[in-house]
Amino acid sequence: MAPILVVGSVALDSVKTAEGESREALGGSAVYFSLSARQFASVTLVGVVGKDFPKRHRQLLDGRGIDLSGLREVPGKTFRWVGKYGRDANEAKTLETHLNVFAQFKPHLTPTQARSEVVFLANIDPELQASVLSQMRRPAVVACDTMNYWISSKPEALKELLSRVNIFFVNEEEAKKLTRQPNALRAANVIGEWGPEVVVIKKGEHGALLKVGRKTYAFPAFPLESVKDPTGAGDTFAGGFMGYLASCGGFSDLAHLKRAVLYGTVMASFTCEEFSTARLETLDRCELDARFSDLVERISVPVDPVFIAAN
């Protein structure tokens, strides 16, 4: 089982949704990713917090087996995000962003961290993602995510980064914007030409597309009756996806990649059920496997072997 290094944000989020609200709760892309991936593999988190970062959050992550040797604490305040969701839980509206100590974040990897076999560069400045990647010693798998802000402000740096990446996670609307294509499938094809062997287009409650080679595979989300707080669902998806792949030891097997989508889907569905990281904190492997099994039942179609043979 290959250990995973994740570089990204650690934040205190204040979120309002149709189902309630949370204030200064644990959040950030690296946190959601880690709490998800740790179900499958060992995870080292690289990030930065301020002096105000609650001890209990550090204890929580440490208690879940996440290696915090790369989580620096520096003078100043922790990154804060304030957002809300309407009845359509698919899109967040950012009300406030206070980068605080995150504005000066320049990760320097230790020799041990640099030898990680699997690395996930969460949605930070693509130049910073590239600088982290340059510190790595021959990682077997490099994956990254991004966000609208970087697509608008640093598209060239992002494309440059993508030429060095194996797996790219991106939201449907962001993929269309980045490639200037009106269609998710065409967007995935264009991104594939830039470098990533695997492109994962995330569609929120509508599931995900997985592009491997020339072919695109499609998956629905896990049907949920209520979404309390979708914050972190995308990072949790990536955590389940990469965690499962790390446990398989590679990303060249299509069956592994398809199952990785399902594990990502399952993990994201748990995240949405409670505010902040609450559901991920208590989740055990038994519940996770039960939902994986449930998801398989909900999406699988028994077909005549003639149709499978034709592939």
Add this chain to the structure above:
Amino acid sequence: MAPILVVGSVALDSVKTAEGESREALGGSAVYFSLSARQFASVTLVGVVGKDFPKRHRQLLDGRGIDLSGLREVPGKTFRWVGKYGRDANEAKTLETHLNVFAQFKPHLTPTQARSEVVFLANIDPELQASVLSQMRRPAVVACDTMNYWISSKPEALKELLSRVNIFFVNEEEAKKLTRQPNALRAANVIGEWGPEVVVIKKGEHGALLKVGRKTYAFPAFPLESVKDPTGAGDTFAGGFMGYLASCGGFSDLAHLKRAVLYGTVMASFTCEEFSTARLETLDRCELDARFSDLVERISVPVDPVFIAAN
């Protein structure tokens, strides 16, 4: 193989999309449904056209084996619809609706038609759907569709109808509106309580949900690089779904219902590839089976038998 009776509109559509336009082309819910369902079962179309309905359209449908004994021609003009789609091909904007002879449509079934085992009541006035249903002699399967207009204007008549229906097809937004639920899954549950054993929530390019008993299954759409004209995709979906079920001879087998979703999905994807019914006119069973096989490959996930056994 049970024969299918479909009651619905026959129209001349003028459509503008991002990919081009069509003028006074063959359309209407009963037409799309029939051209799709005839791939799987024999279909009798019940509808009305005016004196201006082009002979070539009648010949086209007749040439595809669709029984037109129930297609009446009356003095006046054929139903016309004018609509357009933006870059987001998911939602049509209606520019003009001229009901013409369709305004007086009151179907009277012949004794042979009334003995059909499978009936699809396309999206016409729910009171008219109910009156057709009352003329039927013990159909084995009753399915219907509806649209926003009837949800707004005759919600009680629609609910009354649903108590007599086995399978209900409805768009996601329409299901939420009809049930006043913010969530597709909850909407399907509420509709299920009103009567239909099977509820199919159509999500356009995002696929479909299938509710059977207490469980909801989820399916993506077939990934398409371009959508020329999505008009009729929903009716074509229903045609593939019902046509396949009719060929199975029942709707109580979950595996049949899941495969019916895939056949509906495949048929809808063909419809979107050309304007009007052009793609459906030339489609043969061999192309259809090839795409079914392709879809199965794109959505199926090989899993450890332990997860299947758990179900």
